[in-house]
Amino acid sequence: MTAAGAPGSALNWMRRSRHGFGLIRITRVGRPAHQRTTHSATHRFLCTKTTIGFRQQMDHTIPPKEFKWTPGNLINENFKLGDHGHVCVVLNRQIQVPAHVVKLLWKNAAVRCAVDGGSNHWRDFVVAQAMSKKANGSAPTTPLEPLDVITGDFDSITEETVDFFKTTPKVHTPDQDATDFTKAMAVLQPVMAQRKIQDVVVFHDTSGRLDQVMANLNTLYKSQKDNCNVFLLSGDSVTWLLRPGKHTIKVPVDLVTSQRWCSLMPVGSSAHNVTTTGLKWNLYHAQLEFGGMVSTSNTYATEFVQVETDANLIWSMGAYEFEDKVRQAAKT
Numbered sequence: 001m002t003a004a005g006a007p008g009s010a011l012n013w014m015r016r017s018r019h020g021f022g023l024i025r026i027t028r029v030g031r032p033a034h035q036r037t038t039h040s041a042t043h044r045f046l047c048t049k050t051t052i053g054f055r056q057q058m059d060h061t062i063p064p065k066e067f068k069w070t071p072g073n074l075i076n077e078n079f080k081l082g083d084h085g086h087v088c089v090v091l092n093r094q095i096q097v098p099a100h101v102v103k104l105l106w107k108n109a110a111v112r113c114a115v116d117g118g119s120n121h122w123r124d125f126v127v128a129q130a131m132s133k134k135a136n137g138s139a140p141t142t143p144l145e146p147l148d149v150i151t152g153d154f155d156s157i158t159e160e161t162v163d164f165f166k167t168t169p170k171v172h173t174p175d176q177d178a179t180d181f182t183k184a185m186a187v188l189q190p191v192m193a194q195r196k197i198q199d200v201v202v203f204h205d206t207s208g209r210l211d212q213v214m215a216n217l218n219t220l221y222k223s224q225k226d227n228c229n230v231f232l233l234s235g236d237s238v239t240w241l242l243r244p245g246k247h248t249i250k251v252p253v254d255l256v257t258s259q260r261w262c263s264l265m266p267v268g269s270s271a272h273n274v275t276t277t278g279l280k281w282n283l284y285h286a287q288l289e290f291g292g293m294v295s296t297s298n299t300y301a302t303e304f305v306q307v308e309t310d311a312n313l314i315w316s317m318g319a320y321e322f323e324d325k326v327r328q329a330a331k332t
Helices: 008-016 039-058 101-108 120-137 159-164 180-195 210-222 251-256 322-331
Strands: 066-069 086-090 110-113 149-152 168-170 199-203 227-234 236-242 245-250 262-265 271-277 285-290 295-298 304-309 313-318
Touching: 086 101, 086 120, 086 180, 101 110, 101 120, 110 120, 110 180, 120 159, 149 180, 180 199, 199 245, 210 227, 227 304, 304 313
Parallel strands: 066 245, 086 110, 086 199, 110 149, 149 168, 199 227
Antiparallel strands: 227 236, 236 313, 245 304, 262 295, 262 313, 271 285, 271 304
């Protein structure tokens, strides 16, 4: 299948546009052969040094790095992250997030990207919105902002979608050793750095195949940087990565009063020292690991939750009842 919008036209658009997308070749991930072996004594030394460092940090001999999170910006009337806007990414999964949330996040985005077959789902969304307005006899509204770029190996995008987005630049990322989502982040990060954008909102489907859900979580780990925060947004939850340090999460009051769920998951490795405040069931210097203890189906005691951890954790929280909000909006 040949994508409309030949490489030449895409390159010209990227040169002219303020986004600065380049044709990026995504290489295979790996270390040079000379770096693959590590002397066992050195390895033991590094492990010991790292463990001591964690203990010193958690005992405040070394002040922990601090992070502040305001997820309400994703799930209330603001729908905007950061001083320089955010990036919206559509994956190759059905869009579960209700339309009014998607449209507001999309409108306030600084960069808008579809990943391979995600462009099929975005085309369906755009068409459905136009048909809904027509069927309801609503007055014409401002069209949805156009896609800035489509990335991927293009094994899922249909000919119909290629034609529908024929003027949209397309960046081919053929490497089969990484997911299209991971490769899209590699394409977006230089643009984000140039425009000082730190936040990425990803429309994510938690009802899909387990391997695809885990692949998306893996991309959170791969994308972790001081200047890059990736949020997975599904129909009723928000998920992101907590790196080692001290995190303060400002929880919307509605979620506290309705006792919505939240969880802390040690995906990939154990967390040996986790302490929380502000939860109904707090942890105190706890070890979290699969096969041991994990924190699921927790909820809130206060509006401010603090999590101090010596290792990466996945934080996930139930968001507003989007469908209830849609029904309420329809009645007003």
